[in-house]
Amino acid sequence: MTHSTSPAVTNPAPALSQDALKTLVGQAALKYVVPGELVGVGTGSTVNKFIDALATIKDQIKGAVSSSVASTERLKALGIAVFDANEVSSLSVYIDGADEIDGNGYMVKGGGAALTREKIVAALSKQFVCIADESKLVPHLGTFPLPVEVIPMAAKRVIAQFVAMGGTGTVRLKDGQPLVTDNGQWIVDVSGLTISEPLAFEAEVSQWPGVVTVGVFAYQRAQVCLLGTATGVKTLTF
Ligand code: 5RP
Secondary structure: OOOOOOOOOOOOOOOOHHHHHHHHHHHHHHHHHOOOEEEEEEEOOHHHHHHHHHHHHHOOOOEEEEEOHHHHHHHHOOOOOOHHHOOOOOEEEEOOOOEEEOOOOOOOOOOOOOHHHHHHHHHHHHEEEEEEEEHHHHOOEEEEEEEEOOOHHHHHHHHHHHHOOEEEEEEEOOOOEOOOOOOOOEEEEEOOOOOHHHHHHHHHHOOOEEEEEEEEOOOOOOOEEEEEEEEEEEEEOO
């Protein structure tokens, strides 16, 4: 009887799921939290992982300034004190996700409709640490539909202005009705634009009548991005 010798087969480590990558970066963000201080907290499924991790060190922080009703509810449910943005003059760090981030730390945000409060808390913070899985890293902003929070009566005119720029826009719906943000406004999602100059784009669109907040975060860009990759958490600095 002969025995054939086949080469040893090593099973590659299974790829981490997107959810597992979010957990990894959420936990990695803890090292940017300053003991004894307040931390700025964003919104979204990746930030939810950060909030869960934050709960494990809640006794070491004063509390959080939150960017949405959803994050506030999660923070409070886990016993983390939530402070109003008007109670603070500055924060050491803001931790949030992104829909897209480029090689300069410029981001598109607002997939969770929380962009206005996110930009306010980011503006209060000395450092923006973005947490994201590697699918969010892009060469140029513009693939993910750009969220823009608008006063409802301005929606049609704002969409027409984006059409004049070469894009298309639609009012975001929930259960067949316009989605109403935490601020009582609507979201217009814009497709078909390549945002090659994020600073100029943000400055221009922010001036349009009825625009509350545009989801380009260039003035409030990230200084650090913790990117969940197949080989672990990669730290990008900008
Ligand atoms: C919410 C946001 C989120 O940070 C962004 O949509 C990313 O969310 P997720 O972590 O769920 O992918 O801007 O308004």
